[in-house]
Amino acid sequence: MSTTRAETGAKASRAEYCVIACAETWRGNGEVLASPMGVIPSIGARLAKHTFSPDLLLTDGEAMLVGLDGAPEGWLPYRQHLTMVTGGRRHVMMGASQIDRFGNQNISCIGDWAKPKRQLLGVRGAPVNTLNNPTSYWIPKHSPRVFVERVDMVCGVGYDRAAAAGPSATRFHRIPRVVTDLAVLDFATPDHSMRLASLHPGVTVERVREATGFELTVPDEVPYTREPTQDELELIREVIDPTGTRDREVTEPKSTRDREVPDSGRGGR
Amino acid sequence: MSDKTMSAEEAVARLESGMTLGIGGWGARRKPMALVRALLRTEITDLTVVSYGGPDVGLLAAAGRIRKLVTAFATLDSIPLEPHYRAARESGALELMEVDEAMFMWGLRAAANRLPFLPVRAGIGSDVMRVNPGLRTVTSPYVDESSGTREEFVAMPALRLDAALVHMNRADRLGNGQYLGPDPYFDDLFCEAADAAYVSCEQLVENMGTAELTKEAAPQTLLLKRSSVTGVVETPNGAHFTSCVPDYGRDEAFQRLYATTPYAEFAERFLSGDEHAYRSAVEAWQREWNQ
Numbered sequence A: 001m002s003t004t005r006a007e008t009g010a011k012a013s014r015a016e017y018c019v020i021a022c023a024e025t026w027r028g029n030g031e032v033l034a035s036p037m038g039v040i041p042s043i044g045a046r047l048a049k050h051t052f053s054p055d056l057l058l059t060d061g062e063a064m065l066v067g068l069d070g071a072p073e074g075w076l077p078y079r080q081h082l083t084m085v086t087g088g089r090r091h092v093m094m095g096a097s098q099i100d101r102f103g104n105q106n107i108s109c110i111g112d113w114a115k116p117k118r119q120l121l122g123v124r125g126a127p128v129n130t131l132n133n134p135t136s137y138w139i140p141k142h143s144p145r146v147f148v149e150r151v152d153m154v155c156g157v158g159y160d161r162a163a164a165a166g167p168s169a170t171r172f173h174r175i176p177r178v179v180t181d182l183a184v185l186d187f188a189t190p191d192h193s194m195r196l197a198s199l200h201p202g203v204t205v206e207r208v209r210e211a212t213g214f215e216l217t218v219p220d221e222v223p224y225t226r227e228p229t230q231d232e233l234e235l236i237r238e239v240i241d242p243t244g245t246r247d248r249e250v251t252e253p254k255s256t257r258d259r260e261v262p263d264s265g266r267g268g269r
Numbered sequence B: 001m002s003d004k005t006m007s008a009e010e011a012v013a014r015l016e017s018g019m020t021l022g023i024g025g026w027g028a029r030r031k032p033m034a035l036v037r038a039l040l041r042t043e044i045t046d047l048t049v050v051s052y053g054g055p056d057v058g059l060l061a062a063a064g065r066i067r068k069l070v071t072a073f074a075t076l077d078s079i080p081l082e083p084h085y086r087a088a089r090e091s092g093a094l095e096l097m098e099v100d101e102a103m104f105m106w107g108l109r110a111a112a113n114r115l116p117f118l119p120v121r122a123g124i125g126s127d128v129m130r131v132n133p134g135l136r137t138v139t140s141p142y143v144d145e146s147s148g149t150r151e152e153f154v155a156m157p158a159l160r161l162d163a164a165l166v167h168m169n170r171a172d173r174l175g176n177g178q179y180l181g182p183d184p185y186f187d188d189l190f191c192e193a194a195d196a197a198y199v200s201c202e203q204l205v206e207n208m209g210t211a212e213l214t215k216e217a218a219p220q221t222l223l224l225k226r227s228s229v230t231g232v233v234e235t236p237n238g239a240h241f242t243s244c245v246p247d248y249g250r251d252e253a254f255q256r257l258y259a260t261t262p263y264a265e266f267a268e269r270f271l272s273g274d275e276h277a278y279r280s281a282v283e284a285w286q287r288e289w290n291q
Helices: A002-008 A014-025 A039-050 A078-086 A126-132 A159-165 A205-210 A230-240 B008-013 B033-040 B055-062 B083-090 B101-112 B187-192 B212-216 B252-260 B263-270 B275-290
Strands: A033-036 A064-066 A072-075 A090-094 A135-139 A178-180 A183-186 A195-199 B020-023 B047-051 B066-071 B095-098 B117-120 B136-139 B152-157 B161-171 B194-204 B222-224 B231-234
Touching: A014 A039, A014 A090, A014 A178, A014 A230, A033 A039, A039 A090, A039 A230, A078 A090, A078 A126, A078 B101, A090 A126, A126 A135, A126 B101, A195 A205, B008 B033, B008 B194, B008 B231, B033 B055, B033 B161, B033 B194, B033 B275, B047 B055, B055 B066, B055 B083, B055 B252, B055 B263, B066 B101, B101 B117, B101 B152, B101 B187, B117 B136, B161 B187, B161 B222, B187 B194, B187 B222, B252 B275, B263 B275
Parallel strands: A033 A090, A090 A135, A135 A178, B020 B047, B020 B161, B047 B066, B066 B095, B161 B194, B194 B231
Antiparallel strands: A064 A072, A178 A183, A183 A195, B117 B152, B136 B152
């Protein structure tokens, strides 16, 4: 990895690893709508379309399908968007105010639903998304407040809840990834509980465990999130996000525990 | 054929306390705000409001007019959380039927098609079922060949409305309505799901089908049919401060003011008079703000 850096001449920032990890969620998806929510997922989706997933569809955030240059190529008003969801030709990356170890997600409210301590967005399209098209999550600040034992309101359906609800719920249900500012997580375990899939360079397993409010499955060997290529770094920095909006969503770690650890210390354990 | 034009006051005079009222648009996009402001000038209350919520919900909630809300969210788009809706929820001020965005659409479709429900996959397994104990499921009479089972769906009940309020770019006196922006949202469904529908428009045109604008815009922009429209109200700037493209975009500065001003103060300054007074107050504020 350090050789790659030497070759590129510029070390990738944490935000850039997050962009790479988000882009990777759309790899191999083919001709489907990429629906990124959040700054870094949006950069990631565009990066994927620029490079290894050129067939992805993108929207302008309203009713038009647009190419990478912003030129419209089609019409997608809400009523057709909902058919894109239920027809399954879409991979959405949503946010989560809370998420649990089986991938149940909450964006509705915190506390008792009947009289919430904090009203948030509402369920929005999380129930329809999770039962119909692949749904990944982006969490810009990995913390025990987000990664909780139990979410207060199940908006996005997790693996345990889908299984309990039966074949209609599990038929098209899939949560490919959860990407955070620290790591990539997935549900590739026998019981579909959350697993640490990769660490962003500079992050330790211990740091992820501390930031996760439930027991996380950690494989013996945890890889690092891959390095961006020179081309990818140029695309991110010069074409897709020249003003650096990514650094406002994920800031470069400053505290000692988040700082780059020497290679000898990077066992991933 | 009858001329359905009326004033905003005449339209809201046909509403009653306790009604189920659908409001078109989406979030802070093409909301019938002039009709909502007219409603706020009446004593009508105890409403069940059915809306893809935006500042329509915020204003009515802040004024204490909503008994029950049916929605999937309330947002100002550029400001993710609707502050007055949020305050109403956190103080337990209104009853809520919180459903998914797609469930909501199928509820309107069921009502528009005079069906008691429509089956939807969305909702199964989520807490939408927990917080709406009245929701029932329905089992497919057909065996799914891939799984050998009969799938179970939410039986989304029809969202039948006593009345609907929507805002169009153009309409004629008969109730034919046209949208010229990128998205029709669900305004046709709101009108079809309602016993009475009141349509405000930026501009009234004569004979919609032959009007100049219709020659330029494709026929599929003619969203509303007069058979599902009861009243037509000409309200230039009637969606303000939400967006109504291509006539105008969202008034972001004014929306920020709305979102950061206590409701009583906002209402005192902008909502104490008629629509003309509203426009004047907004213009006065804009002059101040631009200085």
